[in-house]
Amino acid sequence: MAQGRDQASGAAGGSRAESAPPPRRGRGSRPTIGDVAALAKVSKATVSFVVNDRAGVSPAARRRVRAAMEDLGWQPNAGARALSNKRAQTLGLVMRRQPELLSTDPFFPQFVAGIETGLAPLGYALVLQVVPDEDTERQAYERLARDGRVDGVFLTDLRVDDPRPALVTELGLDALIVGPPQPGSRVPAIGVDDGSGIRRAVSHLRSLGHRRIGHVCGAEGYVHTEARRDAWRGALADAGLAEVPPVEADFTGASGARATHQLLDLDRPPTAIVYANDLMAIAGITAATGRGLRVPEDLSVVGFDDIPLADCIAPPLTTVRQDVLTWGNVAAQALAARTEGRAPEQITLPPVEFIIRSSTAPPPRGGRQE
Amino acid sequence: MAQGRDQASGAAGGSRAESAPPPRRGRGSRPTIGDVAALAKVSKATVSFVVNDRAGVSPAARRRVRAAMEDLGWQPNAGARALSNKRAQTLGLVMRRQPELLSTDPFFPQFVAGIETGLAPLGYALVLQVVPDEDTERQAYERLARDGRVDGVFLTDLRVDDPRPALVTELGLDALIVGPPQPGSRVPAIGVDDGSGIRRAVSHLRSLGHRRIGHVCGAEGYVHTEARRDAWRGALADAGLAEVPPVEADFTGASGARATHQLLDLDRPPTAIVYANDLMAIAGITAATGRGLRVPEDLSVVGFDDIPLADCIAPPLTTVRQDVLTWGNVAAQALAARTEGRAPEQITLPPVEFIIRSSTAPPPRGGRQE
DNA sequence: CCCTTATTCTAAACCGGTTTGATGAGCTCG
DNA sequence: CGAGCTCATCAAACCGGTTTAGAATAAGGG
Numbered sequence: 001m002a003q004g005r006d007q008a009s010g011a012a013g014g015s016r017a018e019s020a021p022p023p024r025r026g027r028g029s030r031p032t033i034g035d036v037a038a039l040a041k042v043s044k045a046t047v048s049f050v051v052n053d054r055a056g057v058s059p060a061a062r063r064r065v066r067a068a069m070e071d072l073g074w075q076p077n078a079g080a081r082a083l084s085n086k087r088a089q090t091l092g093l094v095m096r097r098q099p100e101l102l103s104t105d106p107f108f109p110q111f112v113a114g115i116e117t118g119l120a121p122l123g124y125a126l127v128l129q130v131v132p133d134e135d136t137e138r139q140a141y142e143r144l145a146r147d148g149r150v151d152g153v154f155l156t157d158l159r160v161d162d163p164r165p166a167l168v169t170e171l172g173l174d175a176l177i178v179g180p181p182q183p184g185s186r187v188p189a190i191g192v193d194d195g196s197g198i199r200r201a202v203s204h205l206r207s208l209g210h211r212r213i214g215h216v217c218g219a220e221g222y223v224h225t226e227a228r229r230d231a232w233r234g235a236l237a238d239a240g241l242a243e244v245p246p247v248e249a250d251f252t253g254a255s256g257a258r259a260t261h262q263l264l265d266l267d268r269p270p271t272a273i274v275y276a277n278d279l280m281a282i283a284g285i286t287a288a289t290g291r292g293l294r295v296p297e298d299l300s301v302v303g304f305d306d307i308p309l310a311d312c313i314a315p316p317l318t319t320v321r322q323d324v325l326t327w328g329n330v331a332a333q334a335l336a337a338r339t340e341g342r343a344p345e346q347i348t349l350p351p352v353e354f355i356i357r358s359s360t361a362p363p364p365r366g367g368r369q370e
Numbered sequence: 371m372a373q374g375r376d377q378a379s380g381a382a383g384g385s386r387a388e389s390a391p392p393p394r395r396g397r398g399s400r401p402t403i404g405d406v407a408a409l410a411k412v413s414k415a416t417v418s419f420v421v422n423d424r425a426g427v428s429p430a431a432r433r434r435v436r437a438a439m440e441d442l443g444w445q446p447n448a449g450a451r452a453l454s455n456k457r458a459q460t461l462g463l464v465m466r467r468q469p470e471l472l473s474t475d476p477f478f479p480q481f482v483a484g485i486e487t488g489l490a491p492l493g494y495a496l497v498l499q500v501v502p503d504e505d506t507e508r509q510a511y512e513r514l515a516r517d518g519r520v521d522g523v524f525l526t527d528l529r530v531d532d533p534r535p536a537l538v539t540e541l542g543l544d545a546l547i548v549g550p551p552q553p554g555s556r557v558p559a560i561g562v563d564d565g566s567g568i569r570r571a572v573s574h575l576r577s578l579g580h581r582r583i584g585h586v587c588g589a590e591g592y593v594h595t596e597a598r599r600d601a602w603r604g605a606l607a608d609a610g611l612a613e614v615p616p617v618e619a620d621f622t623g624a625s626g627a628r629a630t631h632q633l634l635d636l637d638r639p640p641t642a643i644v645y646a647n648d649l650m651a652i653a654g655i656t657a658a659t660g661r662g663l664r665v666p667e668d669l670s671v672v673g674f675d676d677i678p679l680a681d682c683i684a685p686p687l688t689t690v691r692q693d694v695l696t697w698g699n700v701a702a703q704a705l706a707a708r709t710e711g712r713a714p715e716q717i718t719l720p721p722v723e724f725i726i727r728s729s730t731a732p733p734p735r736g737g738r739q740e
Numbered sequence: 741c742c743c744t745t746a747t748t749c750t751a752a753a754c755c756g757g758t759t760t761g762a763t764g765a766g767c768t769c770g
Numbered sequence: 771c772g773a774g775c776t777c778a779t780c781a782a783a784c785c786g787g788t789t790t791a792g793a794a795t796a797a798g799g800g
């Protein structure tokens with residue numbers, strides 16, 4: 001056949017002026033497996049075998065099919081494939097977040113980016129939903145499951161007694177928890193360890209000489225909030241340090257500032273504070289500075305997340321960095337493997353990094369130290 | 371044929387102990403339109419008519435179908451539907467971002483959340499891709515188009531001479547530009563106006579008495595970077611203020627600090643600086659403070675974005691807030707409408723807000739003012 | 741009462757792939 | 771030379787919906 005132009009269906013016609021309708025919106029003109037089969041002079045089945053790398057096709061036929069594919073620029077249609085396979089080749093992520101809090105959160109974009117880098121080479125897509133509350137969250141999972149849009153979902157930001165592991169099991173969705181495994185649930189997890197970062201922070205502060213180390217917690221009800229608080233409390237106990245009441249906050253700057261004042265108003269205020277995230281830590285620095293305290297001379301501050309701003313402020317923030325991008329990547333591969341029934345690769349997450357900048361220093365001598 | 375049981379596939383079998391495999395992973399057991407039709411004693415076509423609210427079904431039949439749907443908990447399968455309709459009921463968003471910059475960016479999460487709130491009630495899903503560079507970006511669009519995974523895509527962060535409007539047109543994808551319309555392209559746009567926020571900022575500074583107002587630009591090559599710079603330059607000219615050379619930066623904190631030093635090193639340094647985003651502005655405050663300048667007494671600073679941190683730092687940042695959530699919402703509806711061939715509703719975006727906090731004040735008397 | 745027109749409903753084709761069962765060609769071997 | 775195999779190939783059924791063409795029934799008109 002002339003190698004020139006015999007592209008897809010019709011279309012080619014006379015490139016004359018003619019009133020012939022142009023190739024319908026570009027769409028619809030896409031070649032199908034049938035076109036490829038016809039051009040390669042084989043059946044659709046053979047083409048299918050070729051694209052799926054299955055045995056039973058002669059080298060000659062395989063070559064012809066490959067050439068035809070190339071010629072037509074054909075790639076199998078994802079939807080049709082999904083229908084036959086009963087697999088959508090798509091994974092779902094439902095994020096539940098206050099819209100205001102969303103843009104603070106360094107986790108979300110990084111994690112999504114990581115998932116993407118893991119999914120793209122596998123030919124998977126990611127469908128995303130952002131929901132405001134628990135009700136819509138449940139509906140989102142139900143819809144994803146019913147519609148058959150996804151093969152599996154990621155579960156992030158687990159709450160204590162989170163209903164989602166049970167929900168997805170009931171819905172028959174494959175799932176992967178990003179965080180510590182849920183006791184009593186068969187949903188697999190990639191074990192994120194929030195504790196070790198906090199322990200590193202406490203140990204760092206202790207070695208600087210701090211004896212009273214406070215903690216500003218994240219929003220109540222999340223397992224990572226608990227994990228961080230427990231790690232802090234445990235580290236204090238292990239080191240035989242003074243107990244300081246933890247103070248609740250909710251990851252917002254305002255709550256961080258309030259919590260900071262609360263700690264500094266204690267009879268015996270801490271000389272160092274570990275915050276559950278950077279936003280609260282920065283707000284804490286501002287709050288402390290506003291009271292006439294100097295950071296780090298009078299008060300040491302440790303954050304969590306290492307947001308880009310952390311080293312743009314004064315003083316640059318000592319903080320804990322987690323490689324969320326890699327989490328996403330690993331999670332993507334693990335969940336894809338699971339939906340395909342393959343055992344996931346050995347899962348190892350990179351360890352947290354503890355970034356020492358200038359918001360921590362030895363505690364003041366005597367002075368407020370009581 | 372016996373009307374009795376011809377449900378889906380086997381399964382039903384003996385519920386005896388037997389080694390019969392349990393209903394495969396919960397999945398696969400989902401009812402189909404055929405099951406509903408059988409239960410309601412109508413044809414598949416009738417069921418289809420009912421779910422799609424089409425005329426030509428008697429009230430009685432309609433009721434029976436509804437009941438059967440309810441009974442079985444059936445909802446049409448999205449994939450099958452997409453295949454028939456040649457519509458995926460899915461929209462795509464490809465974000466090109468340096469992973470490091472991703473978590474800074476208040477735009478991305480908010481915009482995604484906004485899209486979602488617009489899409490969910492329409493039964494659309496969003497597939498997301500995050501890519502590192504221009505090459506993978508193009509591939510992402512090509513794959514989305516070829517696979518037939520999406521009906522349309524959002525185009526954000528337009529660059530000057532951006533190849534994407536032409537690309538998507540060529541790929542036959544419906545698209546919507548989030549930003550100013552591209553001259554010479556037929557791709558519709560929702561007109562985001564970066565300029566007015568900057569003009570507000572300049573006018574605010576001018577009314578405080580500033581005569582020398584500098585600008586730290588965003589990354590080169592983006593239309594919004596240009597728009598902001600042009601607006602700044604135009605506002606200066608309109609007010610007959612002194613020209614100050616704009617200084618290039620790239621939205622990162624480090625670049626913001628560097629740019630700030632560059633401006634302050636001028637023979638006649640500005641008394642106020644307008645930054646293209648908050649991150650650079652905050653880094654700028656830190657840089658200026660490090661040189662012994664006080665903000666706002668010696669230098670006024672205006673940011674752009676109103677990130678949550680903006681009012682947690684000292685001094686709280688005067689900045690421009692755009693309602694990105696609403697942009698996403700509006701964009702979603704507009705693009706969905708377009709893919710369905712409907713004319714989109716009248717598009718009106720909320721105006722930007724100018725948030726005056728404490729990083730701006732009258733310029734110092736005499737002193738550095740020369 | 742027959743003919744026309746509307747209405748309700750269904751069988752069958754279709755979307756674009758995958759998978760299965762059957763057919764036929766080419767080999768080996770007794 | 772024919773039985774027995776293997777291998778390549780293809781037609782047809784299937785996934786779960788939508789859509790069309792036409793049959794069956796009901797209603798209206800002369």
